[in-house]
Amino acid sequence: MYSLRGVLSRIYATAPRSLLFSSYLGQQRSVRTSTRGQQENGTFYEFRTYIIQPGKVADFLKLTNDNIHLRTAHSELIGYWSVEIGCLNEVFHVWKYDSYKHRSAVREALANDKDWQQNYISKMLPMLLDQTSEIVYMVPWAKLNQSPNEGLYELVSYQMVPGGPAVWGKAFEKAVSAHKHVGYCTLIGVFHSEFGQLNKVHSLWWHKDADDRAAGRHRAHEDVRVVAAVRDSASYLVSQTNKLLRPTPYSPLK
Numbered sequence: 001m002y003s004l005r006g007v008l009s010r011i012y013a014t015a016p017r018s019l020l021f022s023s024y025l026g027q028q029r030s031v032r033t034s035t036r037g038q039q040e041n042g043t044f045y046e047f048r049t050y051i052i053q054p055g056k057v058a059d060f061l062k063l064t065n066d067n068i069h070l071r072t073a074h075s076e077l078i079g080y081w082s083v084e085i086g087c088l089n090e091v092f093h094v095w096k097y098d099s100y101k102h103r104s105a106v107r108e109a110l111a112n113d114k115d116w117q118q119n120y121i122s123k124m125l126p127m128l129l130d131q132t133s134e135i136v137y138m139v140p141w142a143k144l145n146q147s148p149n150e151g152l153y154e155l156v157s158y159q160m161v162p163g164g165p166a167v168w169g170k171a172f173e174k175a176v177s178a179h180k181h182v183g184y185c186t187l188i189g190v191f192h193s194e195f196g197q198l199n200k201v202h203s204l205w206w207h208k209d210a211d212d213r214a215a216g217r218h219r220a221h222e223d224v225r226v227v228a229a230v231r232d233s234a235s236y237l238v239s240q241t242n243k244l245l246r247p248t249p250y251s252p253l254k
Helices: 002-014 017-022 036-041 057-072 100-111 114-127 165-182 210-221 224-236
Strands: 044-052 076-085 090-097 128-138 152-160 186-195 200-207 237-247
Touching: 044 057, 044 186, 057 076, 057 090, 057 114, 076 152, 090 100, 090 237, 100 114, 114 128, 152 165, 152 210, 165 186, 165 224, 200 210, 210 224, 224 237
Parallel strands: none
Antiparallel strands: 044 090, 044 128, 076 090, 076 237, 128 186, 152 200, 152 237, 186 200
8 A cells, every 4th residue: 555655654743642543442343354254264374584694695596496396395385576675685485374284284294305304494594594484364355366467566564553453454455445446556465464463464566567666656646545545544553564576486476
């Protein structure tokens, strides 16, 4: 949601924090934006982020390219990217699981896969500085879409106030949908955190290139429909970050 960066920052800078948070206290909403549907059918996604030693990114990507088939034999890879703008020397990948039992079985199988351990893990680990994992569900009003063509991706992460989608879900859905429906960008998916930083939502967008993103962001800032749609989200937003992602050759999402 590009206009949030401009509109919400101005609102948040001028409004007392107590007023921003008071709008949701005691508020009870019955909305369809909880993650109940995904939790019932079991499907979830794992976001994995690796920080690579400076100077080792090319070696890491080549090693992964040569051995990723050993990993995808165990579970479905959604996308694999290197960070173009954001934290440098970072890679980001998304995996799909049917259930926690499924994930546990995959982790056990990988630990016992000698080819994976010897050909990849033993060579990859010395290149790493840090690893993080986050479990997320797709929100019920979104689905995982394919990109129309090869391009760049933007992962926008929103830290929302405590309370979950029952508090801020309807306003957030309205804001995301406004950007999607006016056609300034292509929505790939919207994810809500289950393990990791709670009350966090991620939207994944596709762009033809960085200039296409910049042009779309500029138009969105001037579109009164988009500006109006994001106003309700202002009081629920604590912070947000984004990063521009370039898909690797072995990423299903290109």
